[in-house]
Amino acid sequence: MAARKKSRLERWLSFNQHRKRFGATQAAASLQNADYTQLKTQLLTDTEQHYTHGADKDLSQHLLNLRAEFAGQAELLYYHAQLIVLIRREYQTLEQFAQFERLWEAEGDFLRQQLNTRWLISAADTFADHATDPTTRALALAASLLVNTIKLQETERYLQAAEHLSDQADRQQQLQTERVALFDGTSAFAVGTDDTLRNLRWRLDAMSTAQPMGQLLVELFERLQTHDTVYQRFRQRHTRAKTAWW
Incomplete structure (x- = not known):
């Protein structure tokens, strides 16, 4: 049997969960009122590309580590990743997911073309977890x-x-x-x-x-x-x- 997922109450009572959200207010504030057109043309040129392995419990450090994944790419892709991190760390989830949906409604074609497979799957997981439309989730x-x-x-x-x-x-x-x-009647x-x-x-x-x-x-x-x-x-x-x- 698969391990049981912790309830919302259990997660809320977990100090570890709260620790993962330290600094989230500041991070979320920096994502407000984003200009998608500007972020699409702005490239991240202040870092070299490096892929993360695992997630740092410190939110600010984790976001900084992720930034290196998008070196040389449009700032909008990093913006998208930051929203996913805030949603996964359950910081104002409804508000962050609404912002995430707006981004996909406005820039879905760009995101599908420019994001690598890792981040497309992260986006899919986010919709599977939080979308209200059953077809979208499926x-x-x-x-x-x-x-x-x-x-x-x-x-x-x-x-x-x-x-x-x-x-x-x-x-x-x-x-x-x-x-x-092969197995169970399949060939x-x-x-x-x-x-x-x-x-x-x-x-x-x-x-x-x-x-x-x-x-x-x-x-x-x-x-x-x-x-x-x-x-x-x-x-x-x-x-x-x-x-x-x-």
């Missing part, structure tokens, strides 16, 4: 589930040094000529010809085009086809044009 959760599943698969591949292995021709032939069982993907992902793509496009979180889900799905992931590697193995999914 599509955001689907985006998070998709990428986190790929992260698991790629991490296992790294753990096992599987990136150094090559395909076995006899097994590839077997996948084309017979059913190969392996018929490499090169299978229409499963093409049909998945059709369903994805049909339900996602008119919804901002659906568009985010499509963006992430398309990125998986171009970065070194299992989707891209199966794309490279694919041979039947009419069942292509990209």
Whole structure:
């Protein structure tokens, strides 16, 4: 059974939770009345790029650490990250999320194009946790589930040094000529010809085009086809044009 999530009361009574919010009032004040147009053209040039590993409990230090992730990029992307941090640390959550929604309504196209996958998933998780529209929450959760599943698969591949292995021709032939069982009634993907992902793509496009979180889900799905992931590697193995999914 999964560990139980602490209740709101338990989190409110936790000194650690309060400590994580020290300085939040000042941080939130600096984000008020943002000029999106200006923030899109302003680049962060006062730091070198460095990715964080874990989160500092001191809010001011954590935000400073995150700033380095956006070196050379538009200030608006860092602004977006700061809102997520305040929401996750449960500082005036309703107000911060309303500000977050306004940002996505105004600049959704820019954010989808410019944010890396890490921060698109952070955005999706934020909508999944706090949006009131059930369709928005469902599509955001689907985006998070998709990428986190790929992260698991790629991490296992790294753990096992599987990136150094090559395909076995006899097994590839077997996948084309017979059913190969996997788990609980499922069977392996018929490499090169299978229409499963093409049909998945059709369903994805049909339900996602008119919804901002659906568009985010499509963006992430398309990125998986171009970065070194299992989707891209199966794309490279694919041979039947009419069942292509990209």
